[in-house]
Amino acid sequence: MIRNYFKIAWRNLINNKGYSAINIGGLALGMAVVILIGLWIHDEITFDQNHKNYEDIAQVLVHKTANGKKRTRYTMPYPLGNELRAKYNEDFEHVVMSSFHSDNILSVGDKNISKRGGFMEPDALKMLSLNMVYGNWDGLKNPNSIVISQATAKVLFGGKNPIGELMTISNKLDVQVTGVYKNMPFNTTFNKLEFIAPWDLYVSSYTWVKESRDNNMWDNSSYQLYVQIANGSNMSSVSSKIKNVVYDHLPEYGKKSHPELFLFPMKDWHLRSNWKDGVNTGGFIQYVWLFGIIGLFVLLLACINFMNLSTAQSEKRAKEVGIRKSIGSSKRQLINQFLSESFLSVVFALILALILVVLVLPAFNQLADKQIRFPYNNLYFCLLSSGIVIATSLIAGSYPALYLSSFRPVNVLKGTFKTGNSASYFRKTLVVVQFTVSIILVVGTIVVEKQIDHSKNRPMGYEKNGLVMLEKVTEDYKGKYNVLRNDLKNSKAVIEMSESSSPLTDIWSSGGGFKWAGKSPDFIPNIGMIFIGHDYGKTIGWELTKGRDFSRAFPTDSTAFIFNEAAIKYMGIENPIGKIVRWNSQDHKIIGVVKDMLAESPFKPVKQAVYMIQYENTSWINLKLNPKKSTSASLALIETVLKKHAPNVPFEYQFVDQSFAKKFVAEERIRTLASIFALFAIFISCLGLFGLASFMAEQRSKEIGIRKVVGASIFNLWKLLSKDFVKLVMLACIIAIPIAYYGMRNWLNNYEYQTNISWWVFAISGIGALIITLLTVSFQAIKAAITNPIKSLKAE
Amino acid sequence: MIKITDLEKYYKTEELQTIALNKLSFEVKKGEFVAIMGPSGCGKSTLLNILGMLDDSDGGSFIFNGEEVIHYNERKRANIRKHNIGFVFQSFNLIDQLTVFENVELPLIYIGVKKAERKKKVYEVLEKMQIMHRRKHFPQQLSGGQQQRVAVARAVVNNPKLILADEPTGNLDSSNGNEVMDLLTELNKQGTTIIMVTHSEHDAKFSHRIIRMLDGQKVIENSLI
Structure with missing residues (x-):
């Protein structure tokens, strides 16, 4: 059967x-x-499911309250790791302090490469259940060791077993390879972690970290903390146990922000x-x-x-x-x-x-x-x-x-x-459903596109073209600012150079503790801080709206502040020029106000920020290329100059405009995927429409023949056959528009800086759907209309 | 009104070519009622389709109302057709989804007659065909004779100069068949030219002249008046 x-x-x-x-x-x-x-x-x-202990791994995060709003932070103070080990030992299998992962220069002999990595406590290898190719999970116990990924090992040592080989991190820290782990899968948070060095090496090599340890600084949060909870423990109960650990150790002024610790499980990262x-x-x-x-x-x-x-x-x-x-x-x-x-x-x-x-x-x-x-x-x-x-x-x-x-x-x-009619109603309903879905997808795609465009076209507040930034990943450039600047300018490759603590496309640090006349005592300010050199404004072309730029002619400028407009508004200072702001036990005079510059998310309002002179805290070099020279020629000249002063540092640079464009990658990817799926949806709907139209034409061939014999023109017949479909698609538009509007309104609410949903978005989608319908149906309608009627009538 | 000379039509398949019309010539005068007879496959229907400008010929001449129409394109032919020619088919060919009134109204819509005028004309012709009382019915609710009367009504509603009828009584019993033949005779008396293809000697007797065909050629012509 x-x-x-x-x-x-x-x-x-x-x-x-x-x-x-x-x-x-x-x-x-x-x-x-x-x-x-x-x-x-x-x-x-x-x-992240490649990690065997995936279910039990978490990162410790903190909610801090300021001005009635809770903010969630990833930074932890140094003593927290030890505290958790000492007092809550039974709740944790592993407690791993970690630096923030960043690009570092790894060198073996003459080979210098830049790789992302970090410093972590020895349990990291076991906690992450790294798949060791050489060595074992004890690899980080010796403070002068390093564990590297297979890819890194291949670049630095070729195919051979590198255990015991010597290498240098950041041209400064000498270490010996004690382990090689298999590259982590692409879909893991630690995918780009190409090396792990011991936490103890970090502490002993960087003064500021050592200070955190020696002074038991609970009020300096600069590290990350990962944990694996003990077998049988439960994330949420451990979370509530450790909630107040930081709060309890903070001095009175720090308690104001009321930090609440909690575990953020790996499965949610x-x-x-x-x-x-x-x-x-x-x-x-x-x-x-x-x-x-x-x-x-x-x-x-x-x-x-x-x-x-x-x-x-x-x-x-x-x-x-x-x-x-x-x-x-x-x-x-x-x-x-x-x-x-x-x-x-x-x-x-x-x-x-x-x-x-x-x-x-x-x-x-x-x-x-x-x-x-x-x-x-x-x-x-x-x-x-x-x-x-x-x-x-x-x-x-x-x-x-x-x-x-x-x-x-x-x-x-x-x-x-x-x-019967019921079958044809059913078919019509299905066509309406198809087009409703397609139109919603089209509207969605256009709105996403519009949002990206809207954010891309925001005023930047500075001139991003021709700007190049380099991160000072080693200390080789320390104290060489003036000579570098002179050499670069003399080479005619750049017209200006400056340094800053954050890249132009981000703000890396922010702080509180600002006081000024008229500040409400309850207001806890949080202001982005950018440490810069004197030539920063000239290099990037910022626009002063009030006051003046930093100048070497005024020695007092070393303690002066320049705020952006958002900060002046945020702090509520009127006539700011000449006013005093107290910060870090020192008075700072406001000498200028600059137009807001877009640094962080292009989808959010510009953050309030303060600029101050501090050469020792800068980690980025910003260069304004000479517009009269070709970019490649300028870059070659810059490389020559930099190599002269820091021969062991690879020449790695970013164009500011390109780096800015990366902020849209996620949205652009969504746009591309959504538009492709929308295209598929429309295509599939059209396929159905095409089939249905051809069927209808076939079904009505006798009628079409008769109409033709009694005088119908091709246009009459085309109209007759297309009319029904057009009505259905119009109905689909009517249903789709409110749904699409509601959905996209909700999506846009994810963004503080958002585009509007104009009427033309719906008009374009609706008219587009109608045109596509007509094209699809017309093919069949015209084919039917030009068929010789005697064929269909003879078939009787 | 119609003059065809050496009209030819072939049907080709991959293997063979069939001659449907073989240098056929004849003339039909205005106001005539001509019957075309012959065995199945002799080319009657092909001829009717060409005369109705639904089909092309492969050679010869076709003069309609003094115009050579043989090389006219589809649009021009459609235009002549909708103003001058009405069709009556053996199988009625009514549109099932439309009522009697709407079926008859159709040709008037296509030549752009205004709505009020259309209604008047349709009512007139339905009255004449005695199916006024059925105007709101659908074709499948009528008997065969009634359906054919609707078809005739549709054929004549815009006063065509020529009616082409393809076995108009073929699907009807004799009394309904006679009714339809009476209708056609009546229309002819009022001046409409009629060309009718038929198998029925009985029906052919209603005409003025019979053209007998065989293998695409005219074999004999009998005048009945």
Whole structure:
């Protein structure tokens, strides 16, 4: 029996090649999208799961309260690690203090490379269950050791076993390789961690860290703290136990911010990293949901096509149903027959979809910044695929099966059978659903695009073109500011040079403790602090709105402040020039106010910031290239000059405009993915529309013939056939617009600096959908209209 | 009104070429009622399709109302057709989704007659065909004879100069068939030229002249008046 089902199913597929192609092609596209999205979601939700103790690892974070608002911070004071080990030992398996990870120069002989890494306590290797290629998890116990990734080992030592080899960190710290670990998978937080050096080396080599230790400084938070909770312990109860540890140790002035510690579990690091007022507000997880929903919708659209075309063909099959029933087929057997047909189509579609996925996966990986591999041998994937096949066959096949099998044989055989209005209403509803989804996706894509454009076109407050920044990753440039500046300017490669504590595209430190006349005693200010040299303003081209720039002509400028406009507004100071602000037990005179400069997120308002002269605290060199020279020539000259003064430092630089553009990477990726999925959705909808229109034209061929004979022009017929579809798409617009508006309004609320949703976004989407509909339907309508009517009338 | 000379039409398949019309020539004068007879496959329907400008010929000349129309494009032919020619088919060819009134109204819509005018004309012709009382019904609710009367009504509603009828009684019983033939005769008396393809000697007797065809050629012509 089953063989018979499949035999007939196969013949039907072959006999209706056009419909089968649309059906299977559309389904295959839908499935390919679902599989890709599924792989992507899998990659996202298995983030960090390579660590064996994934469930028990957490980072210690703190909520601090200022001016009634809670802010969540990752920085911890030095003594906290020891305190947790001493007093809460039974709750933790591992407690690991860590520096912030940054780019450092690693050298072996003449080889200098820049790699990201950090200093961590010895338990780090075990806690992260690193896969050791050479050495073991005890690698960090010796304070002059280093553990490096396989990739780093390959670059520095070639293929050989590097254990025992000597190397230097930042041209300053001599260490011996004690371990090599396998590169971590791409979807891990520590993916870019290319070396780990011992925490003790960090403490002994940097004075400010040593001070934190020696003075037991609870009020200086500059480190990270990772933990693995003990077996049987529970994250939230440990969280509440340690809540007040920092608070209890702080001096009175520090208690004001009321720090509350808590454990941030590793499983939330990647997908739920947003905090607002002390509450986790999700994060990337919303895109996982979003794309999951889009994937399901795309599959739904493809299923809708399938149902639509199957029921549309029902009249053709009606006679068959009648004959089968009259010779004794039960309704159930007919249902099985039709389900076998849909199952066969779905299996073909899946095969096609898998081929498609394998083909586009490399491009998809590039687009989504992933390294997803096709899971050929993954049992779950096979099960999931089978699940999709069964679910899709049932969803797509059940309605046609029930509908077709319910025909009454007497009617169909007598020739009085007519498919009822209910079937055509059902088909119309499905078309409306398809276009509603497509239009929502299109509106979404346009709004995301608009938001990116809006933020990209924000005034920067300085001239970002022709600006190059270099991080001073070693101390080789220390004390060489003037000679470097002179040499660079003399080389004519740059027209100005300056230094700063933060890159132009970020603000690395902020502080409190500012006092000024008129400040409310309850107000706890937090202001971004940028330490700069005298030539900073000239280099970047900032715009002073009040007062003057720093000048070497005024020795008192060494304690002067320049604020940005946001800070003046934030502090509520009127006529700021000449006013005194007290900070760090010293008086500082305000000598200037600059226009707000965009440094952090382009989606947020500019942060209040203060600029002050402090050469010893700078870690970035900023260069304004000479516009009269070619960029490559200038860069070559700069490299020569820098190599003269710091021969062991690799020449690594960033263009400010490019670095700024990176801030949009996440949004741009979402835009690209969303637009591709929207395109797929539209394409699949059109495929369905095309099939349906061709069916309608075929169905109405007699009518078209008659109309033509009695005088209808091609235009009349085109209008007749297109009208119905246009109405459906217009209805879809009406439904889609409020949904899209509501959804995008919510999305935009994630951003403080947001674009508006103009009416034209909807107009474009709606008109676009109409044009696409007309183009799709017209092809069939015109084809039908120019067919010689005697053909259709002869067929009677 | 119609003059065809050496009209040719072939049907080609991959293997063979069938001659449907073989240098056929004849003339039909204004106000005539001509019956075309012959066995199946002799080219009657092909001829009717060409005369109705629904199909192309492969050679010869076709003069309609003094105009050579053989090389006219689809648009020009459609234009002549909708103003001058009405069709009546064996299988009625009514549109199932439209009511009797709407079916008859259709040709008037396509030549751009105003709504009030259309209603007047449709009512007139439905009255004449005695199916006024059925104007709100759908085709499948009518008997065969009634359906064919609707089809005739539709064919004549815009006062065509020529009616082409393809076996108009083929699907009807004899009494309904006679009714339709009476209708056509009546229209002819009022001045409409009629060309009718038929198998029925009985129906052919209603005409003025019978053209008998075989293998795409005219074999004999009998005048009945």
